[in-house]
Amino acid sequence: MTTKDWLTGATALLCFLGTSAATAEPLIAYSPQGEERAVWIAEQAQSAGHDVTILAAGGGELFDRILAERANPQADVVFGLIDAAMATLKAEGLFQPYVPKWAEGLPEVYRDDADHMVYKFWQTPVVIAYNADALTEADAPASWLQLVEDRYAGKYVIGPTTWQTTKTYLVGMLLRFADEDGEISDAGWDFMQELYDNAIVADSADAKTAAFVNDEAVIDLNWFGGVGRLAENVGYKAVMVDTEGGTPFIAEGIAIMKGTDQLDDAKAFVDWFGSPEFMAAYAAEFGQVPVHPDAIAAAPDAVRRNATLLQPQPIDWDVVAPRIDGWIQRIELDIR
Amino acid sequence: MTLSGIGRVPLVRSILLTVVIWCAVSFIYAPIFSVLRFAFAPEGDISLGAVGELAGSRRVRTAIVNTLIVTGLSIITVNVVGIFQVAVLEYLKIGGRGFLRFAYSTPLIFVSVAAATGYGFVYGQTGALTRLLQSAWPALPNDWFAGIQAVVFAHTFLLTSFHFLFLRAAIRRVDYSTVEAARGLGATNLEAFVRVVLPVLLPTVFATTLLVTYKSLGSFAIPAVLGGRRFDMVTELILTLNALRRPDMAAMLSIGLGIAVILCIAAMQYVERRGSYIGGSKTPVPIERIRIANPVVNVAVHAAAYAIAVIQLVPIALVILFSLAPARSIGTEVLPSSLTLKNYVTVFSQNTAFVPLKNSLLMGASATVAGILISLFVVNLAHRYTNIGTTSLDLSFMVPWILPAPFIAVGLILTYDEPNLLVANRVLLGGFWILPIGYAIVSIPIMMRFLRAAFFSLDPALNEAAQSLGAPAHYRFLRVTMPLVLPVVILIGAMTLNGILSEYSMSAFLFNVNNKPLSIALFEGARSSNPEQAAINLVYITLIMAFSLVIITLADKYGLGGGK
Structure with a gap:
């Protein structure tokens, strides 16, 4: 320029x-x-x-x-x-x-x-938090991979992929299905499809908030500071989960x-x-x-x-960065 | 470009001509070229990779299918409702005709993103009607009004304006003696309508059907606001592809939409050309409205007529009513319990609430003025000198009429997202002016159509008289032509400004933080869970409707029709 x-x-x-x-x-x-x-x-x-x-x-x-x-x-x-x-x-x-x-x-x-x-x-970690007024610790997901289970259907919100937070947790989950070259396996894309099918897909911050206000969503996928802010706005007690397999930072x-x-x-x-x-x-x-x-x-x-609250998920961003655009495109065009 | 006598034209006109040609090249041809280049040769070599990728995307396929289903259903429902409305107003004797005509005319002022937001407000998650239905039927989910049925429903009651404008005019041309003859031969009212009246109306029905198809294919604000979670139509997907930094796929999809729209328009032109045939005599007997003899049918028709009127009026009434209510009653009350002007004061006194209105007025006014100047110049030139140069200039500015707004928007983005020599090596994307440029480009064809009609109705003797008295060309234009076409110019300007206030398609692609327009503020407000924001939205919608009402009443008075 x-x-x-x-x-x-x-x-x-x-x-x-x-x-x-x-x-x-x-x-x-x-x-x-x-x-x-x-x-x-x-x-x-x-x-x-x-x-x-x-x-x-x-x-x-x-x-x-x-x-x-x-x-x-x-x-x-x-x-x-x-x-x-x-x-x-x-x-x-x-x-x-x-x-x-x-x-x-x-x-x-x-x-x-x-x-x-x-x-x-x-x-900043990107975490799973749950509404402790609606869910007990035993019922809350213990790992990101559990979100696709039937009992969490319609209980969590996936935000727009333009958000850094959304991108981060989607990448974090996809990476669990990556081979040494960084290619995502078919199982990984199937998982992503189930994750979206099981979720409330919101295209704005307000739509996400509304899902919590209406008591539909009780599990918040959010960055550390955002968890408290949402819980305060909506009026519930949020508890963060130290997930199995780690939390993307x-x-x-x-x-x-x-x-x-x-x-x-x-x-x-x-x-x-x-x-x-x-x-x-x-x-x-x-x-x-x-x-x-x-x-x-x-x-x-x-x-x-x-x-020291949460265990980090190891992510090599130098390897991941050039692939993110392609992954997000695939999510937006084939899965969403 | 060759213009007869270009050597003799005064300097001013040469400069104007250069500017106008530069506008056509920079803002019509360059964007079209960019779209074609990105769609077919994104890397420099001819490639159809974008087609394959589009076909491979599940979401693109779903969006195309959704668009086709919505359009197919809308054609049926809009025609059923629209023809029924015209029959009620012009063929049958129905009590309260004035009220019904008022109700049926509301789609003229309740358009685009304002209407979509209004429907969202009434039927949406926190809508008054949703609350009312839930009190009777608690199992109704909050998001019951979404997806294909919501979009088709909104289309059904918002796209009948063409029937109201054109079909009503057509039925008045039906020769009543033919209806009487049919009934004398034993036909019932319905038979006479279907066998005698409808065939005469058929060319007009076909033309309005194509207009509905055209509107539905490019429908943007309505599915964006009412479609709900995981529902897309083609226009929305073009926007998504653009945001995903896939200009090749966005360009290719907008070409697909463009082809569909061009086919529609071509079919429309064909029908218009054939549709000049009108059955019956040269001096038709004006149609007389028929009383329905069967009491059951009569009640049923009355009930249906009023039900449609209520469906069309209730959202508007609730929007106006709640715009006058305290914000806290939104989403909590079915009808507001107290009224206040506070929301209006907020819009005009609070900067954040006023800025989108100000932006839209500023951009709308500049686009309108620029559009009018270009249209006047081109139409005047083409009117006075008919040659290949003026005709191609004239046609150049008509090109955006056959292209959907997303096509032009994607073209402008792809052309001006990096320094471009056409605009002194600047980047327009992200700036204030790219959106008014887009507004002007899509407004000019309609302006030119009306101006051309105005110019052709001028008496050439006046101009000749002035010429023989020695008045030079610019003087004749300012003192003879202008005063005669000025009312038309002002009215077209007002109609364009009115359209821009709720323009969504161009805005969604080209807006940025520097120029967020009213339509985008409405769209964002429609998704907001904050009642204050919803209240501001209702004020915006009411203001847009009031402005439209004034403009359309004036246009009607001066015989310009609805202009849409």
Whole structure:
């Protein structure tokens, strides 16, 4: 994307950012943080001596924008996109290798030992939760694969596949049917068909909420923070299940854009942002679970408990990322 | 393109001509070319891979089957209801004709996404009628109104506008002496209607049937709002394919829909050309409405006539009533217990509620103005100089008339999702203007049809008189032609704006966060479980209907028909 194109769709703010990138003033970071979180991060960065401007927008929108700007990248650093998106951008050759200082001590699954480009800093599980007012622990599903059983027919909601959450649990389930090359077996697609046939398929957040309000759905497939929010809105007590075979985790990563003209500043920002000190501070402020063991140790008690609540399902996103579009297409066109 | 005397035309007109040709190339031919290229040669080489993949997809096959079933059933039900309505209004003596005519005319103002949302509000999960039925029959599930039957039901009572407009006009042309003759020979009322009246109406029935087919094949808002879980029709699937980043399959499916629609239109043209035949004498005796002798039949016909009227009026009445009710009564009361103007105040005072209305008005107004200017220029040019250049320009702007909106929308997306030299190397997708461009492109053919009629009814002597008095062309256009066609122009403008307020097909493909239009706000509101949002929706629908009512009354007064 050229500078001219920027002017077409961009708001005044974006134009301002575009020109400021050219004059190499503050560092430009793209991040799908909410407005409030982005402002807080920018303030903290400022007081730590990093002059950074954060462009906050939806994850999908930022992802598309980064790909569109590949000929003329506007960002210096990207952080907060989830595993699959970061893996795709890396595969497209948009990142610059850099091993942050805090990489040491990071569990292997959050490091990028092959390419040294993308390092993860916090995580969110995508869980099965049930309405404890309507279902007992014994009756709740103990694993994702049990959802296709008759007793759960019409009891859970599958959201739109455009949602990161939906994509994540669908991928998590499909991967249990993958061979070494990452191909999904016929049994896997049959399972997916049963999963959809047994579900309430919602095409909006409101349709999903309605299914819970009407007491049809009692099992929530949702990201960690979303479980509590839905339960609170609808008015029930939600309990999360530590499933057999593990729970898929989404982790958010940080990387430096290839071609940045402020490589040193970018490295300094990455080192500061992912540091256990700042991660612990962020956890205290927003309740997000960091992945660095030192950050977890320094985080508030509630966050520490959440960090060990569920067993993660091992997923190699570098292998999975290029296949997701095809899988989602097959689900949308043949199964849904 | 060759225009006679192009060397003599003034500079202004050359500039205008360049702009208009650029519009045709950029926004009609380039999108069509993109659709064809992506459908048949996505990778550069000719390939029919998209056809195979479409045929292989279970959901695509189901959507095509659904569309065909819905269309087949709709043709039958709409004709039954529509012909019955026309018989009730024009052939039979039925008490309360004025009321029935009012009820039967409501599909003219209750259209597209507004009507779909209105039906959803009444029959949907939290609908007043659903609550009422459940109080009598508790086992009725919340989502009883969904799938094929819901869509066909909505079509049945929303697509009768063509019968109301055209079939009623046709039955008035029936020679009553032929009906009397048949009855004198011993035919019953029904026999006389079926054997004498209906054959005369047949060409019109056939034409309205094709219009219903055309509408049903491209039905979008109604299945999207009322279809429910896991129910798709073809237009919705084109949108899904587009979202799944399969432009090749989206383009191919829209070509399939386009072919079906073009066949419909071709058949319609053929029938129109043959349909000039009208039986009977040159001076037909006006039809006299017949009293039904058999009391049982009479009661039955009255009951059916009023039942249809009630079905058509109840959703509208409930929408207006609940738009005046506190939000909390939505979904909890069958009829509101108190009334307030609070929802209207919210729409006009709260930014988030007002923005979609503002966006639609802004985009509608700019699309209408641009469309009118282009139509005026092209029609005027084609009217004054008939040659291959002006004719092909004229026909170019008529092309979108035979293409379904999703086809053009997919074309615009595929052409302008990356920098394009035609628009100074910019990306239009994701911006504000791509949607008004789409609106204008699909509005221009109707504008041109009406403007052409207006131009042809002008007395050429007036223009010649001005010319002989030495008035130059632009002066003649502004001082002679314009004042004469201005009422038509204003009315067409208002009708177009009215249509755009509830336009869903183009909007669903091209809208984004910068320009979310009213129709999309209505659609999102229809799925919302929040009563405040539902209340805002009802205000929108009421406003759209009120606006339509004014426009259509005016159009009727000035003899432009319903315009649809």
